[in-house]
Amino acid sequence: MTTQELVxxxxxxxxxxxIGLDVDLTKIPKHLLDKEDPIFEFNKAIIDATHHLxxxxxxxxxxxxxxxxxxxKSLEKTIQYININxxxxxxxxxxxxxxxGNTSTMYAKxxxxxxxxxxxxxxxxxxxxxxxxxxxxxNKHTILLALTSNQGAxxxxxxxxxxxxxxxxxxxxxxxxxxxxxLMYVVGATKAEYLSDIRKIIPDSFxxxxxxxxxxxxxxxxxxxxxxxxxxxxINSSRGxxxxxxxxxxAEAAVKKALELQKAMEKILTSK
Amino acid sequence: MTTQELVxxxxxxxxxxxIGLDVDLTKIPKHLLDKEDPIFEFNKAIIDATHHLxxxxxxxxxxxxxxxxxxxKSLEKTIQYININxxxxxxxxxxxxxxxGNTSTMYAKxxxxxxxxxxxxxxxxxxxxxxxxxxxxxNKHTILLALTSNQGAxxxxxxxxxxxxxxxxxxxxxxxxxxxxxLMYVVGATKAEYLSDIRKIIPDSFxxxxxxxxxxxxxxxxxxxxxxxxxxxxINSSRGxxxxxxxxxxAEAAVKKALELQKAMEKILTSK
Numbered sequence: 001m002t003t004q005e006l007v008x009x010x011x012x013x014x015x016x017x018x019i020g021l022d023v024d025l026t027k028i029p030k031h032l033l034d035k036e037d038p039i040f041e042f043n044k045a046i047i048d049a050t051h052h053l054x055x056x057x058x059x060x061x062x063x064x065x066x067x068x069x070x071x072x073k074s075l076e077k078t079i080q081y082i083n084i085n086x087x088x089x090x091x092x093x094x095x096x097x098x099x100x101g102n103t104s105t106m107y108a109k110x111x112x113x114x115x116x117x118x119x120x121x122x123x124x125x126x127x128x129x130x131x132x133x134x135x136x137x138x139n140k141h142t143i144l145l146a147l148t149s150n151q152g153a154x155x156x157x158x159x160x161x162x163x164x165x166x167x168x169x170x171x172x173x174x175x176x177x178x179x180x181x182x183l184m185y186v187v188g189a190t191k192a193e194y195l196s197d198i199r200k201i202i203p204d205s206f207x208x209x210x211x212x213x214x215x216x217x218x219x220x221x222x223x224x225x226x227x228x229x230x231x232x233x234x235i236n237s238s239r240g241x242x243x244x245x246x247x248x249x250x251a252e253a254a255v256k257k258a259l260e261l262q263k264a265m266e267k268i269l270t271s272k
Numbered sequence: 273m274t275t276q277e278l279v280x281x282x283x284x285x286x287x288x289x290x291i292g293l294d295v296d297l298t299k300i301p302k303h304l305l306d307k308e309d310p311i312f313e314f315n316k317a318i319i320d321a322t323h324h325l326x327x328x329x330x331x332x333x334x335x336x337x338x339x340x341x342x343x344x345k346s347l348e349k350t351i352q353y354i355n356i357n358x359x360x361x362x363x364x365x366x367x368x369x370x371x372x373g374n375t376s377t378m379y380a381k382x383x384x385x386x387x388x389x390x391x392x393x394x395x396x397x398x399x400x401x402x403x404x405x406x407x408x409x410x411n412k413h414t415i416l417l418a419l420t421s422n423q424g425a426x427x428x429x430x431x432x433x434x435x436x437x438x439x440x441x442x443x444x445x446x447x448x449x450x451x452x453x454x455l456m457y458v459v460g461a462t463k464a465e466y467l468s469d470i471r472k473i474i475p476d477s478f479x480x481x482x483x484x485x486x487x488x489x490x491x492x493x494x495x496x497x498x499x500x501x502x503x504x505x506x507i508n509s510s511r512g513x514x515x516x517x518x519x520x521x522x523a524e525a526a527v528k529k530a531l532e533l534q535k536a537m538e539k540i541l542t543s544k
Contacts (some may be wrong), residue, residue: 004472022375024372024378062371062379066379066382066386067386068346068387069344069345069384072341083295088516096370097370099332099368100420100424103294103335104334105335106332107337109338110339114340117337123370123398125395125428126395126424126425127429128423129422129424145397148398150396150398150399150400151400152372152398152402152483153399153401154399155396155400155445156396156400156438156441157397157447159441161432161438162432166431169428169431170428217307
């Protein structure tokens with residue numbers, strides 16, 4: 001998917017919501033556990049119910065790998081289901097990969113070609129030659145970790161590197177990577193005030209913002225500092241939507257939560 | 273596996289060789305492609321032929337994920353084969369994972385419990401709460417990326433953070449993590465001269481050293497600066513061993529290459 005197609009979808013749906021599919025068998029409604037593939041059944045119901053309110057879905061790959069071959073099958077079925085039934089949706093493999101060149105190419109093939117995700121999250125620690133193999137794929141997006149939403153972000157990401165924080169260094173250096181136009185960035189919502197500095201470095205890039213809701217981030221603050229000329233934000237919510245209810249009404253409860261966020265986004269987009 | 277058991281195996285085999293299983297269907301002998309599971313058949317033959325010369329095996333997870341469900345099955349069969357037939361071997365999931373707390377716990381379960389690897393490689397960028405969930409597993413080892421063997425290592429890892437290089441900062445900070453005794457570190461062999469500084473910070477830890485051979489690192493230099501009182505090194509070679517031949521004699525060719533490295537290691541251990 002091109003960035004332009006993503007932007008068009010955002011304006012059409014008046015939403016820049018991304019729904020995280022962090023599916024844990026201990027948290028989904030009990031009645032699904034009798035199904036052949038409970039994870040896929042859960043995802044399918046959530047996607048069918050909320051697809052008009054969200055522009056993207058983000059399976060968290062750890063939650064699938066934790067179930068081995070079965071989990072990987074659930075992941076394959078989920079991404080295929082989205083790509084066949086809702087091809088307008090932007091899909092994110094939240095994988096946080098990153099390795100030396102030939103290994104990164106293998107990961108890129110796995111997620112961009114075999115699974116046909118539109119994007120993948122990548123850790124920057126190993127530098128340029130660990131990121132560029134992902135950037136080589138046309139109309140695929142590499143979402144680099146910049147400033148994450150967890151407490152551990154302050155261990156290294158905000159440390160001063162030659163006069164500026166490491167995450168700013170990551171943003172600046174990555175702009176010189178080959179095919180840098182395929183980059184997006186992860187910026188945690190719990191640190192909304194950092195967004196104005198970030199926008200000075202990368203005014204045009206899309207930001208994937210986790211941490212609204214469960215992790216305490218505030219949508220208005222994020223938008224105040226983070227919106228750009230083409231919206232430029234994807235706000236992710238996972239647990240707050242998909243686990244809104246653990247009863248038979250889980251899909252309806254998810255719609256209710258997603259609708260609250262979509263309405264708030266519509267208001268922000270309209271007033272802008 | 274405890275560190276003590278790993279050390280005992282090193283002295284018994286007079287080897288601290290780890291063999292990387294980066295299995296690429298385009299590089300393995302053509303006659304294997306007719307088999308039901310070519311990757312597993314390849315790994316099985318390599319392991320059967322070389323297990324007396326190596327103390328560890330390191331499947332590079334990207335190379336399995338690249339083949340989807342089939343690849344994941346090959347990975348499961350490979351780790352099960354090692355654990356059943358050669359339980360003395362130290363196994364490393366070269367996965368370079370790292371995410372927020374609950375997600376890291378899912379990855380830890382996937383690799384430590386379901387697949388029963390002894391260890392996993394982890395990226396440090398997200399900090400303490402992304403690493404500690406792995407450290408909570410007893411007699412399992414978390415191998416943190418410190419200084420990698422690729423060119424991109426100089427993008428961020430060697431940058432000056434408050435008076436010292438970022439990778440030294442990672443080494444020092446990680447020592448204060450809960451259950452830090454379960455940490456090992458990745459240090460690339462292409463930067464052997466850095467090892468004496470590294471040993472000042474982490475004198476007792478095991479180091480996983482990739483990059484001997486294909487990536488240009490030198491065994492003698494690595495040992496000169498990196499050996500400690502309990503050896504403390506695992507030297508990894510992947511392509512140099514497993515792709516020594518692409519003919520019917522691939523296993524024998526792998527033995528020859530592994531034996532060269534084991535003999536060099538034996539000489540170093542004996543002269544020490």
